[in-house]
Amino acid sequence: MQADPTAQQALLQVADLDTQVARLRHRRKSLPENVQLAELQAKRGKLSEQIVAGQTRLTDAEAEQERLEIDLAPAQARLKRNQEKIDSGLITQKALQPMLDEVEHLKGRIANLEDTQLEIMQRIEDETEAIDRLTAARKEIETTMRDLLASRDKSAAELDIQITNIAEQRSTLAGRLPAELIALYDKIAQRVGGTGAAELRARRCGGCGLELDVSELKRHAHASPDEVLRCEECGRILVRTDNSGL
Numbered sequence: 463m464q465a466d467p468t469a470q471q472a473l474l475q476v477a478d479l480d481t482q483v484a485r486l487r488h489r490r491k492s493l494p495e496n497v498q499l500a501e502l503q504a505k506r507g508k509l510s511e512q513i514v515a516g517q518t519r520l521t522d523a524e525a526e527q528e529r530l531e532i533d534l535a536p537a538q539a540r541l542k543r544n545q546e547k548i549d550s551g552l553i554t555q556k557a558l559q560p561m562l563d564e565v566e567h568l569k570g571r572i573a574n575l576e577d578t579q580l581e582i583m584q585r586i587e588d589e590t591e592a593i594d595r596l597t598a599a600r601k602e603i604e605t606t607m608r609d610l611l612a613s614r615d616k617s618a619a620e621l622d623i624q625i626t627n628i629a630e631q632r633s634t635l636a637g638r639l640p641a642e643l644i645a646l647y648d649k650i651a652q653r654v655g656g657t658g659a660a661e662l663r664a665r666r667c668g669g670c671g672l673e674l675d676v677s678e679l680k681r682h683a684h685a686s687p688d689e690v691l692r693c694e695e696c697g698r699i700l701v702r703t704d705n706s707g708l
């Protein structure tokens with residue numbers, strides 16, 4: 463391919479702009495806030511799991527408390543009734559002892575149920591406190607996350623503006639170059655995943671760093687300035703400058 467040497471040299475500017483955009487895009491993708499956000503997201507997830515587990519235990523304990531109250535109420539009523547009968551003195555001697563035995567039994571049962579009730583009340587208190595603590599911790603994380611998201615979006619928006627500016631410069635510059643040349647550049651850039659042209663600098667390809675061998679250098683030295691040279695290693699357009707060492 464033939465192209466005006468000035469147009470060939472302008473490809474180095476295009477390549478420079480493309481490198482700048484690639485760097486900015488990389489920075490945009492790897493903003494430090496994203497790392498922190500991912501860590502906080504994981505912490506938040508763990509806290510949410512703990513909160514759900516705590517709430518399940520709390521619901522279980524509350525259900526157990528209700529069941530205990532259901533068991534306790536008839537035992538207490540029966541004890542009251544028996545005690546009243548005993549206190550009335552109207553019970554026959556024969557019926558008195560079994561009733562006293564039952565009163566003893568009921569008292570024991572009620573005491574047991576009340577002990578369990580106290581344990582459960584303590585459990586409910588502990589779980590509630592733990593859930594409150596975990597919920598507060600999660601809220602704090604969510605506040606930090608909101609701040610980080612705002613800061614990340616601000617940084618990203620600033621980078622977007624820079625990217626747009628450079629892309630506009632690039633587009634203007636590319637628009638002034640021969641269509642065939644820029645099309646070749648773009649094709650190479652897409653294939654190598656970066657820039658499509660590089661300076662031939664001190665006998666090396668500025669793209670892949672390969673040093674050109676003697677015969678190639680000789681060929682390039684004798685080539686017309688209009689001829690578009692290519693690197694044999696990476697395929698990039700090699701742009702000759704005063705630093706090429708030809």
Ligand SMILES: [Zn+2]
Nearest residue numbers: 667670693696
């Ligand atoms: Zn190369």
